Amino acid sequence: MNRPLRTALGVVLSAALLTTAAPAQAHGTGRPPAVIALPDGFQPEGIATAGQYAYLGSRATGAIYRVDLRTGQGATIGAPTGTPSLGLKVDPRGRLFVSGGTAGDARVLDTRTGEVLASYQFATAPTFVNDVVLTREAAYFTDSNRPVLYRLPLGRGGALPPADGFTTIALTGAYEQVGTGVNLNGIVTTPDGRALIVVQSTTGTLFRVDPATGATTVVDVPGYTFTNGDGLLLIGRTLYVVQNRLNQIAVVTLNRAGTAGTVTGTITDPNFDVPTTVAPALGRLYLPNARFSTPPTPTTPYSVVAVRAR
Template sequence: MNRPFRTAFGVALTAALLTSVAAAPAQAHAGGRPPAVVDLPDGFQPEGVATAGRYAYFGSRATGEIYRADLVTGRGTTISAPTGTPSLGLKIDPHGRLFVAGGTAGDARVLDTRTGEVLARYQFATAPTFVNDVVLTRDAAYFTDSNRPVLYRLPLGRGGALPPADGFTTIPLTGAYQQVGSGVNINGIVATPDGRALIVVQSNTGTLFRVDPATGATTVVAVPGYTFTNGDGLLLLGRTLYVVQNSLNQIAVATLNRAGTAGTVTGTITDPGFDVPTTVAKALGRLYLPNGRFTTPPTPTTPYTAVAVRAH
């Protein structure tokens, strides 16, 4: 690109909700502190999380529902009814719009968080496809596809205007990145600290790649002595990169240089409440991670939670 771009930050939202369901009970907590564990609906099968102010939004990989939780009280409600397709990676923009990666549906949806209304839908690909995660920059939304060596780009116009249904582009990945087998390849995505490029994690190899968003050219992010095995959701705060390693039940914490070409792992975060966490977002000074519970057979009554941990 000819100019740098920066990630878009969520703003506090007040929401008039479209669909109400019985609110999940808050976990007991003392002294008015927000609960460390947030109950999600039974059978929900969470995957993505995005935050805005005191609220977190969770997507169901089973039904596509979007659940909104008050992180102060732990209570919540469904704002978007089942779609029959997954809701995986999520991001909220300053206009109160939720960008949703559609998994095996090969699509993306943009929802109004105040009403749950679907504002736009984009069909990127058909099977085999797994549109897994999304990052927002100043002028575009970028989506990963875990089954294909590509990114999908939704350009955002003046004031964040959404493109028409066919107004996206597919960016083939070239250079160092190589697709490996038929399993989950590219997963989480963030912008680099300087905002000039993107970083993705390849789950099945544990490798981080820096991607030129204009050309799709990739290079390996040099992180000596560490492999991000089972890397899932990514979160960048300043120059600190958090990499959720789902089945390892931990978050790797790395410090990157500004260009995102190299980094050093400074530690890991674990918690007894982790049960295959998938993605991560920050709110109220803490990190929130939904437990995917991939090793637990899902049923309509299987309990699901999100866990809060301190950001290192």
């Protein structure tokens, strides 16, 4: 068995989830707003949180929007790329790792300035670099069009590798690519940190992945299929699976190895409109509404919705 992956954000995310919200500075409600408006036409996909701030990526322009979750106020950082910004994660050094979708790439930004610190070209079409998870040793990215993961190793002190310093991990075993739809999507570590868990959107199946070999096995969750499975979030042994077009989050209790789990409930909200990904902050879970069923225009409104964790 390979050594634990030692998720870099585990402590940070758990602390963020348990933080007690201070009095809100918006609307005089005594709490941060439950629905936060994003710029019209933004087309959000991914979300990452650090303290009271959230970072959201636009699948339309690649813009990164930083919002204060206590006030709902925000602004774009850096310059849009013109290519998608999908799955996001922030590390303890204030760096934002961004999945590049159809561009087949990833980039790392300074969250203070939006400056691009590094970029990596994983693949060319057909490709769809969808989501990312961070450990202390590496960043792992999914590709919805290919049965692979991309591993970006992190050196001493979190040092980023050179542009060609990534590896491609071919998946073997139980996982099979299905058709031309969205296959690999969200990704997290297992509770014991020794492996990864991914969701395959086309089949609604969770797979456990050995990052050293790419070998996969099905996570045994009796009686449940994660239809439209999208973003994943792990806190302790609780796995949150966003089911985008179902407008809900499945709540799963996993064993430590991540080989099996039980669905203990679902979370939904009347403000959901095809949420895609999820991140914790201020004692709640925050999800961007991608609104896939609504034709996008420059004036289409978008939002982030906060719900209580279970």
